[in-house]
Amino acid sequence: MISTVYSAGIYGIEGYLVTVECGLSNGLPSFDLVGLPGAAVKESRERVMTAARSIGMQIPPCRKTVNLAPADIKKEGAVYDLPILLGLLSALGTLTEPLPEDSVFIGEISLSGELRPVRGALSMAMAVRDAGKRCLFLPRENAAEAAMLGEDLVIYAVAHVKEILDHLMKRESLTPYQPEPRIQTGLEGQPDYRDVMGQENVKRAMEIAAAGGHNILMSGSPGSGKSMMAKRIGTILPPMTREEKMDVVRIYSVIGEGQSAAATDCRPIRSPHHTTSAAGIAGGGKGIPMPGELSLAHNGVLFLDELPEFRKDALEVLRQPMEDGVVSIVRTAGRVTYPAKFMLIAAMNPCKCGWYGHASGRCRCTPSEVRAYRSRLSGPLLDRMDIQIDVRPVPLKDLAERKPAESSEAIRKRVVAARKRQLERYQGTGVTCNADMLPAQLAQYCRPDAAGQALLDAAFQRLGMTARSYDRVLRLARTIADLAGEEQISAAHIAEAIQYRNLDRAH
Ligand SMILES: Nc1ncnc2c1ncn2[C@@H]1O[C@H](COP(=O)(O)OP(=O)(O)OP(=O)(O)O)[C@@H](O)[C@H]1O
Numbered sequence: 001m002i003s004t005v006y007s008a009g010i011y012g013i014e015g016y017l018v019t020v021e022c023g024l025s026n027g028l029p030s031f032d033l034v035g036l037p038g039a040a041v042k043e044s045r046e047r048v049m050t051a052a053r054s055i056g057m058q059i060p061p062c063r064k065t066v067n068l069a070p071a072d073i074k075k076e077g078a079v080y081d082l083p084i085l086l087g088l089l090s091a092l093g094t095l096t097e098p099l100p101e102d103s104v105f106i107g108e109i110s111l112s113g114e115l116r117p118v119r120g121a122l123s124m125a126m127a128v129r130d131a132g133k134r135c136l137f138l139p140r141e142n143a144a145e146a147a148m149l150g151e152d153l154v155i156y157a158v159a160h161v162k163e164i165l166d167h168l169m170k171r172e173s174l175t176p177y178q179p180e181p182r183i184q185t186g187l188e189g190q191p192d193y194r195d196v197m198g199q200e201n202v203k204r205a206m207e208i209a210a211a212g213g214h215n216i217l218m219s220g221s222p223g224s225g226k227s228m229m230a231k232r233i234g235t236i237l238p239p240m241t242r243e244e245k246m247d248v249v250r251i252y253s254v255i256g257e258g259q260s261a262a263a264t265d266c267r268p269i270r271s272p273h274h275t276t277s278a279a280g281i282a283g284g285g286k287g288i289p290m291p292g293e294l295s296l297a298h299n300g301v302l303f304l305d306e307l308p309e310f311r312k313d314a315l316e317v318l319r320q321p322m323e324d325g326v327v328s329i330v331r332t333a334g335r336v337t338y339p340a341k342f343m344l345i346a347a348m349n350p351c352k353c354g355w356y357g358h359a360s361g362r363c364r365c366t367p368s369e370v371r372a373y374r375s376r377l378s379g380p381l382l383d384r385m386d387i388q389i390d391v392r393p394v395p396l397k398d399l400a401e402r403k404p405a406e407s408s409e410a411i412r413k414r415v416v417a418a419r420k421r422q423l424e425r426y427q428g429t430g431v432t433c434n435a436d437m438l439p440a441q442l443a444q445y446c447r448p449d450a451a452g453q454a455l456l457d458a459a460f461q462r463l464g465m466t467a468r469s470y471d472r473v474l475r476l477a478r479t480i481a482d483l484a485g486e487e488q489i490s491a492a493h494i495a496e497a498i499q500y501r502n503l504d505r506a507h
């Protein structure tokens, strides 16, 4: 007797439909699993047999063969426990009803028959929908992410195998999952820009960065508030569009954090420590490579505090994704490409001791030591930083006054308005912010007026700008004009944008 059950798998963040065939025959008792199963899939055999016993279902000793198709993709994870169990019970005739053709089953099973969450549920749900299936049975914890697909799929959130058996044998029906309405935005109780005294120019730069998705590098002496300001960026970022959020949840789902990612509209913020390895930044690991920090920061922020302290190879892997918005990881198990379109916020001291340029004259570094410290950052990396800004220590007057500064909420309103202009401008092109503008869009939307163009040309000569930084200045000026609610880029916008290219000057 042979039965067929539909399930799903993931490779990177791409989901695909899996057909699980279970065959039973007489002969010496055995349990073979074929179709490129990984270690966790092979262990399914023990889990399934024990779970079947504990829910009172007898699987008699016989020859059992389970085939997972397509056979050429390596299967990982414990997703197939549920379809294998259902397939065996169906082949045995224990299930009194035939398995529905339009339904797909995924889930790990505990020894007592409870369903455990799996990784990649949203991507699998998308594949299930695209394959034309209508119903998806999956562990309760994965329901919220899969439900992001809306009306396209009927989702059944299941806590125990018994619930599915009762449903399939028409003893007691499951009700389709309904997502709970969300009330919180996720911004409640986060530290606010209101606490940051003075530093108006840096906060302005942060606002521009947030509005257009630009990279920003802050350089300044210890205690000047760089980390403090960077940590508050989440409170002024515009909310994600539906598509942006889907991509984020798909990535987090691969590392098993889809449920919490689905519960918030806030953009992800990652701040890896400077000891993080290149593989930790780019992604990797045993088996099918997992997403790294770059991908976990997709559509959000990658905050690298103490930038020059990062390992050289870890900084190198940033370069290509910063240009392409994707990261490719090649391992023996295969090649995987993950999205990695993030806004980079970096902070650094101007020299090893940290005090170079400080009014106290405390710095004891020699000019060559200062140069050596800065040269840890390669030219190509600096060139990718749209905004480069010196953070000066807060004047005592500002600190002593402790007058609450402008709130994050007020800044965010302006950022959201500027981002809305961008979304409307780039509608249907896949681009969502000025930093990601395509070359054709740059030519179309970034034409400064005559005075602005003259200013830019002069700066190009004087600062020895590269073609890339020239384009980046234009993009930045576009955002500054958007914040001002103006369609025409003027000399004032260009002037402000150029002023943020500090390091072009220093090098
Ligand atoms: N503008 C400011 N307004 C209020 N408090 C500030 C300001 N700048 C710094 N501080 C105070 O100083 C502390 C240290 O600031 P922060 O850690 O951001 O400095 P930093 O520039 O990152 O220094 P380092 O280079 O050592 O990392 C903050 O936690 C805050 O208490």
Ligand SMILES: [Mg+2]
Pocket: 226, 227, 228, 305, 347
């Ligand atoms: Mg700091």
